[in-house]
Amino acid sequence: MIYQGNAIGVIRGDDDIATLTFDLKDESVNKLSSAVVTELDEAVKALQDETGLAGLLLTSAKEAFIVGADITEFQAMFGKGGDFLESMLMRVHGIFNAIEDLPFPTVTAINGLALGGGCEVLLTTDFRVMSESAQIGLPETKLGILPGWGGCVRLPRLIGADNAIEWIAGGTQNRADAALKMGAVDAVVPAEQLEAAARDILARAIAGELDYRARRAEKQQPLKLGPIEQMMAFETAKGYVAGKAGPHYPAPVEAIKVIQKGAGEERGRAQAIEAKAFAKLAMTDVAFNLVGLFMNDQVVKKKGSRYEKAARPVKQAAVLGAGIMGGGIAYQSASKGTPILMKDIKDDAIELGLKEARKLFAKQVERGKLSTEKMAQRLSNIRPTLSYGDFGHVDLVVEAVVENPKVKEAVLSEVEAELGEQTILASNTSTISIDRLAANLKRPENFCGMHFFNPVHRMPLVEVIRGEKTSDAAVAATVAYARAMGKTPIVVNDCPGFLVNRVLFPYFGGFSLLMGQGADFARVDKVMEKFGWPMGPAYLLDVVGMDTAVHAGEVMAKGFPERMGSLGGEGQSSAIQLMYENDRLGQKNAKGFYAYEEDRKGKPKKVRDEAAIELVKGVVKESREFSDDDIIARMMVPLCLEAVRCLEDNIVGSPAEADMALIYGIGFPPFRGGALRYIDAMGVESFVALADELAGELGALYAPTDKLREMAAAGERFYDTQVQAPDQA
Structure with a gap:
């Protein structure tokens, strides 16, 4: 030796x-x-x-x-x-x-x-x-x-x-x-x-x-x-x-x-x-934040790994609803090796789901990442069906039907009757309360939320939502299945909008308030894209779809009326609502805040639309000039505050999970480290002072929580106080 x-x-x-x-x-x-x-x-x-x-x-x-x-x-x-x-x-x-x-x-x-x-x-x-x-x-x-x-x-x-x-x-x-x-x-x-x-x-x-x-x-x-x-x-x-x-x-x-x-x-x-x-x-703060991001990712992975070790393996899955979302879920499961049944009540819906999966596999072949033989093999992992015939042998079912509580409740009750005692039932809902959906189920302990983000094959995040009666076994199996699909699952507790949408909608609220005071939405988009977002709020709303945004906004307003009840202002319709009422749904019908034309690759390309600009004037109650810093503050403060509230309300378990969910779920600028790290970088005391200043004019959406004020007074941070960003040290 x-x-x-x-x-x-x-x-x-x-x-x-x-x-x-x-x-x-x-x-x-x-x-x-x-x-x-x-x-x-x-x-x-x-x-x-x-x-x-x-x-x-x-x-x-x-x-x-x-x-x-x-x-x-x-x-x-x-x-x-x-x-x-x-x-x-x-x-x-x-x-x-x-x-x-x-x-x-x-x-x-x-x-x-x-x-x-x-x-x-x-x-x-x-x-x-x-x-x-x-x-x-x-x-x-x-x-x-x-x-x-x-x-x-x-x-x-x-x-x-x-x-x-x-x-x-x-x-x-x-x-x-x-x-x-x-x-x-x-x-x-x-x-x-x-x-x-x-x-x-x-x-x-x-x-x-x-x-x-x-x-x-x-x-x-x-x-x-x-x-x-x-x-x-x-x-x-x-x-x-x-x-x-x-x-x-x-x-x-x-x-x-x-x-x-x-x-x-x-x-x-x-x-x-x-x-x-x-x-x-x-x-640089970029290196500090990206290293912090890596550390947060490790936290999320370790938590996921612990759930996975406690889980019964998912050897056979099923998805209810064979639209674009159902087809995307089926593709993701099949491509990572878990066989999946894809059920719908109509042949044309089944064909739409299979078409989506075939299209995604074909792209893999085009890029040289998959051979034709492997494509055929993986595609055979998807078995379309119009009946519940084989559902008795399934380990986990993802319900992915239309985002309507009554429809979901009916479908969930129907499928539960066809499942084995141990089968996990998960709803791919973005807004509907898991406790509400569980109310009519015979085995609510086997039920949880499994919220995929669109497009499924690209978005890494899956929110696994624990209801009041959801068992640890159900959460563990759902986390394990998400990881087997190559996704990053983050476990959250039930509330309106869960974590990601609950945090996103105050951001849209800030945007609506800016529109009401005469800000130019195209300029707001440019400022926020320069800040680091992949797309500005108006463009993002067009991609999400105005009908989806209005529906989710109503859920948020009902759930949190004191700060999200009337984001358009007193007696005013918001710009989002106005777009919806005028059938400007965004990319899905080629007109929203922008108009959309196909580029050479057949993808939608946004172009300026005078009709949209004229329409937005209908929500303006005063005309003001905003600096870039004003726009950033008014967009970011409500988003960050809602992330703080989610942490305080125990919707999410740690700052690391909250920040990673926003980065993976809505494209929060990675180099900024996440909403809570963004507050840390500004300094909690400075952030509270800025929020208070805005709340004086704009109301509860911008008001800091009592606990955040206590943190500011005590000089506390969300992340380790011994390790500070170089420009904050």
């Missing part, structure tokens, strides 16, 4: 080849925490002191190689400032360089995922062998940072600037065949042959058959690119990536700049450039 730590062991074989194995005790995966990096330093020093070694093999005892750095340490680390980060990064560079400079050949056996810092570790060795099922990548730009342990330096020298830019700026996970084609690895073999193949390459390098020193020199020297080639590679990429990433996500473009600046430098200087850029990005 050359070295033994908590995460790393190094042994010497009879052939004088050392094997360094990553195996972090008491963890399911290997992560590069600061403690593990310290062990790596000690292990490398032990290797340097060992005499007579012929080679080194890096391996992992886990299913994954190394999933990356320990992201739980990031925010506290970032809070220590740029100088600390640069110093820390240069220390790690020293450790990694020591691996690269060992006086004998080195090879990594990549058995599973090797991401971020894990990928940067394997780039230090002279050769790499990869299992067929493994994936490698540098996803740091998705966290608002860039590879800081040599990824921006070594990868371009290994696979070329163009390919490295694609991997790093895109933050992609890359399969073994792609990695081999690019030259990132030297061989791809079946898992059972991995170690033998790695040792074979090592033996050939020791024998002089493979020139490991030449490989090493190539990684340490400047990139072999002339001035014109550099301009073509970098300037074109910067323009393309900037357009794709958008102004709120600087990391992808910054990564290209780092590769460009370091291209003409030797290893040490290029690494210093990388470290400086990493520290600069790490000190």
Whole structure:
């Protein structure tokens, strides 16, 4: 034994080849925490002191190689400032360089995922062998940072600037065949042959058959690119990536700049450039929020995993209602391997559902993600039916009929009579109380809400709604099924609008109040899109559908009359109501706040519509000028306050779940971290002061809760007070 730590062991074989194995005790995966990096330093020093070694093999005892750095340490680390980060990064560079400079050949056996810092570790060795099922990548730009342990330096020298830019700026996970084609690895073999193949390459390098020193020199020297080639590679990429990433996500473009600046430098200087850029990005609120988002996602996944472990597996599902939504649910279930019955009362409805599923599968084939044979196989997982004949053998049923309480109540009672004692019944409702729908059921403990967002195949969130009588077993099975479908389930308690719609409608309320005071809806859209929303409120309402919005608005007004009762103003119809009354339903009939024309791909494209502009004048009771900051405040404050109320009312279990639901469900700007993190960034005291100022004029929709006032007075936050965003520290 050359070295033994908590995460790393190094042994010497009879052939004088050392094997360094990553195996972090008491963890399911290997992560590069600061403690593990310290062990790596000690292990490398032990290797340097060992005499007579012929080679080194890096391996992992886990299913994954190394999933990356320990992201739980990031925010506290970032809070220590740029100088600390640069110093820390240069220390790690020293450790990694020591691996690269060992006086004998080195090879990594990549058995599973090797991401971020894990990928940067394997780039230090002279050769790499990869299992067929493994994936490698540098996803740091998705966290608002860039590879800081040599990824921006070594990868371009290994696979070329163009390919490295694609991997790093895109933050992609890359399969073994792609990695081999690019030259990132030297061989791809079946898992059972991995170690033998790695040792074979090592033996050939020791024998002089493979020139490991030449490989090493190539990684340490400047990139072999002339001035014109550099301009073509970098300037074109910067323009393309900037357009794709958008102004709120600087990391992808910054990564290209780092590769460009370091291209003409030797290893040490290029690494210093990388470290400086990493520290600069790490000190931004974007990086802080995106790292926070990752942490929140882990919280949600862990909760989902706990439910899943307690659940009876869903081996056969069914969906009632075969429209666009039912077809989308059937597609999602079938595509992820859970067979599903799709029932309706009409043949043409069944055909519509199947058409939707076929269309979605065909798109997968067009994109090369699915073969025709696999498409046929997965499509066969959907079995259409006009009867309840096989419903006795189903584990979970999703009711997805029209959003009408009386229709849903009738259908749910009817299907319950056909189900086994243990079968879970779930309603895909966006607004109707789960307790109301459960009232006439014989087994309300087996019933809950399962709210999918449209379009089902794209939207990651599923709200699992617990009613007063819903059992833990029903919630667990529904969460497990949602996860099996590739969705992110978040469990919420029953109330009007549940979590996401309840939080969204005060945002629409803020929009209606702005319209009543003469704001231009197209300008409001532009301001909110610039703020980071994928679409402004008027455009979003057109996509949702004015009839849907009016119906949901009525539910909210009835449920929360004191603040959502009359959003259009005293004696006034709101702009949304006015659109609905004039049959301007949005995209579904090609006219709403905007008119819609088909683009070249057959998708609806919004265009200015004078009739809509004229119509909105009918709700204006006064004409005022609003600054961009005014518009943002009046839109965001009611949304954030409702998220606070949902947390206080125990509709949602934690700030992390509330924020992730808004990001996954309605496209809350990810770089802002969510509604509650947005309040934290502003400062609870400042947010309360702003809300009070607006409430004085606009009423209860903008009034802070008593508990929020107490938080402000006590200097409390929704997230850990010890870890602050750099610009708030």
